[in-house]
Amino acid sequence: MTTSKRTLGRSGIAVSPIGFGCWAIGGPAFRDGNPIGWGKVDDEESVAAIHAALDAGVTFFDTANVYGAGHSERVLARALAGKWDDVVIATKFGNLIDEDAKQAIGRDASPASIREQCDASLARLGTDVIDLYQFHIGDYDPVQAEEVVGALEGLVEAGKIRSFGWSTDDPERARVFARSPHCAAIQLHANVIDDNPTMVDLIESENLAGINRGPLAMGALTGKFDRQTTFADDDVRRRFDFSGKEGRTLDALERIRDVLTSGGRTLAQGSLCWLLARTPAFVPIPGIRTVAQAQDNAGAIAHGPLSESEMAEIESTLKQLSLR
Numbered sequence: 001m002t003t004s005k006r007t008l009g010r011s012g013i014a015v016s017p018i019g020f021g022c023w024a025i026g027g028p029a030f031r032d033g034n035p036i037g038w039g040k041v042d043d044e045e046s047v048a049a050i051h052a053a054l055d056a057g058v059t060f061f062d063t064a065n066v067y068g069a070g071h072s073e074r075v076l077a078r079a080l081a082g083k084w085d086d087v088v089i090a091t092k093f094g095n096l097i098d099e100d101a102k103q104a105i106g107r108d109a110s111p112a113s114i115r116e117q118c119d120a121s122l123a124r125l126g127t128d129v130i131d132l133y134q135f136h137i138g139d140y141d142p143v144q145a146e147e148v149v150g151a152l153e154g155l156v157e158a159g160k161i162r163s164f165g166w167s168t169d170d171p172e173r174a175r176v177f178a179r180s181p182h183c184a185a186i187q188l189h190a191n192v193i194d195d196n197p198t199m200v201d202l203i204e205s206e207n208l209a210g211i212n213r214g215p216l217a218m219g220a221l222t223g224k225f226d227r228q229t230t231f232a233d234d235d236v237r238r239r240f241d242f243s244g245k246e247g248r249t250l251d252a253l254e255r256i257r258d259v260l261t262s263g264g265r266t267l268a269q270g271s272l273c274w275l276l277a278r279t280p281a282f283v284p285i286p287g288i289r290t291v292a293q294a295q296d297n298a299g300a301i302a303h304g305p306l307s308e309s310e311m312a313e314i315e316s317t318l319k320q321l322s323l324r
Contacts (some may be wrong), residue, residue: 004301006283008088009208011163011184013131015088017276018301019060020053020294021213021285025075026068028234029097031104037068039235041289043075049294050079054086056298062187062211062285064092064136065121070099073124081126089125090132090185090211092167093117094140107137109144111151118160133161134187134211135177138168145176149183156182167213171202178206185209190282191217192256192274192314193249193323203281212275215284216268220249223257223267252321256314259306268293269300274314277305 005014024038025046050061061080063072073091080087093114096106108117121130133155135148145166152164163184166177177183186203190196190212203210216222218237227242227250240246253260253267260270268286275284286297306314318324 004304006280007209008132008163008283009184009203009281010181011132013088013162013184015060015283016058016301017283018058018272018297019062019211019283019285020050020058021287022061022063022072022076023067024287024289025049026063026072029066029069029071029102029104030234035234035236035238036066036104037234037236038287038289039232045290046075047079049288049291050076052291053288053294053298054083056295057301058294058298059086060088060090060283060285062090064095064134065117065124066092066095066097066104066136069097069102069104070120070124071102073121077124077126084127088131089127090134091121091125091130092134092136093121094136109135109137109140109148111147111154114148114151115155118155122160129159130161131163132185133164134185135164135166135168138166138170138173140173142173142176145173149177149180153180153182165208165211169196169199171198174199174202175206178202178208183208185211187211187213189214190275190278191215191221192260192271193217193221193252193318195278195324200279200281204279208281209283210279210281212282212284215275216271216286217246217249218287220246221253221267221271223253225250252318252323255317255321259310259313259317262310263303265303266296266299268296269303270306272297272300273303273306274311276300277307277311
């Protein structure tokens with residue numbers, strides 16, 4: 001197993017090249033009657049998966065207050081009890097939650113609410129400090145975001161967070177945060193099928209980490225789905241359109257399957273290794289809820305980034321498919 005590390009931008013915080021996305025372990029939650037979770041989960045399996053990831057060298061765990069309406073943070077706290085010195089924790093704010101009802105009940109990014117949300121996450125996580133605190137409202141007004149930065153700087157000064165970032169795919173919004181020395185990362189959508197070159201340029205030019213959400217396209221890049229796949233009513237993936245976007249993803253995956261799986265990689269590992277090669281600023285956070293998934297995804301660390309020739313072959317194929 002390689003001991004390579006990546007750095008969360010200007011923060012200097014070292015993390016494993018592959019992280020652990022904690023959305024899935026939150027279980028069911030809803031917003032306005034629509035699912036925002038991945039369906040039912042087994043908390044014992046979630047804890048075992050976190051431990052398996054730790055054993056495989058994963059040190060970076062990304063969650064949010066809204067995942068399972070607080071449940072993801074609580075499960076993570078249980079699994080990491082006594083292990084805080086060995087891990088780096090990222091969580092998010094901006095969504096208001098009702099834990100008992102398992103509901104997202106609104107959005108609030110006022111300074112007072114940010115402080116309250118931070119204290120609530122610290123309590124659920126059972127820790128004194130959050131390593132990376134991320135703004136979870138991707139379309140928030142960039143002018144008003146200046147006030148959000150001020151509140152976050154106050155949390156840094158208070159010792160409650162070490163660094164912060166924004167989950168957004170808009171470079172202009174990201175630049176608002178990037179002006180602050182304690183901004184360490186931008187969480188952005190990127191995977192082998194859906195590159196995000198504009199945001200890559202932004203994070204590289206600003207010396208920020210790029211936390212990759214959707215690195216496996218919510219499972220579509222693992223090879224486990226086909227056009228007949230269906231999901232439960234409480235699974236956010238029920239919105240998948242296998243006659244449209246997700247179908248095109250499956251088609252493209254078949255065209256690059258051999259490159260991704262060369263060298264003994266699984267499809268998931270190959271997709272993660274593409275991200276590791278795309279830029280040293282990337283830290284993918286695949287969603288995990290089983291021991292097998294944790295071990296498979298962590299296996300990408302040992303394989304390391306794809307080679308230049310593998311990257312070029314994939315790029316050429318995707319250009320032929322008009323995906324670049």
